[in-house]
Amino acid sequence: MARYTGPKTKICRKFGEPILGNAKYLTKTSVPPGQHGASRKRKQPGEYALQLKEKQKAKYTYGLLERQFRNTFEEASRIKGVTGENLIKLLEARLDNTVYRLGIAPSRPAARQLVTHKHVTVNGDVVNIPSFQLKAGDIIGLKDKSAANSSVLSAIRGKNPKIGWLDWNDNEKKGTFITYPDRESVPENIKEQLIVELYSK
DSSP states (O other), rough: OOOOSSOHHHHHHHHHHHHTSSOOOTTTOOSSSSSSSSTTSSSSOOOOOOOOHHHHHHHHHOOOOOOHHHHHHHHHHHHOOHHHHHHHHHTTTBHHHHHHHHHSSSSSHHHHHHTTTTTTTTTEEEEOOOTTTTTTEEEEOOOOHHHHHHHHHHHHHOOOOOOOOEETTTTTTTTEEOOOOOOOGGGOOOOHHHHHHHOOO
16 A cells, blocks of 8 residues: 655656646746756766656556556566556556546545545445456446545546546446556556566566
8 A cells, every 4th residue: 555655746847747736836846856957967868767767657647656566567468468558558447547537536646545545436345445457347436425525526527528438427426447448548648668678678
């Protein structure tokens, strides 16, 4: 259940993207963290540095630490198909990520909290494991008591229409995991091939 609890804006500045949600301070202080920021004297990053940066970006985006991310990669490499695309599919099929994608929570950390606090159900059963892997046809909803909670309901904003691999019923406050997404459908700016090259060394 380990997770990153450090400064979020620092990580966003490191990658130049609001990967941890709020980009409120990103425009004000958009230089990378460090004493000298983006110094002109810095050398161009090498191949390994680019691969490592891409892996770190994926880890922070989906809220995984190294061991769990490595295990997910190894599982992706065992599945038939392109390893990089399989990795993104497995990350997107996590319960906490799906709760976020359905619009039940405003961010992935908030979705993780909903799951760990036993507010979320899968096929009618309470599941409090954020890394729970969903399968096609699984129905994600809120526990009856949670569905009547005003603070939980006020955070629901509904699914983004571009997320075509999920279906959301606003009346019942339930969503369906239809299928694993195609890589082109996932909006995250992650070069998964660099991650595959890094782990293949």
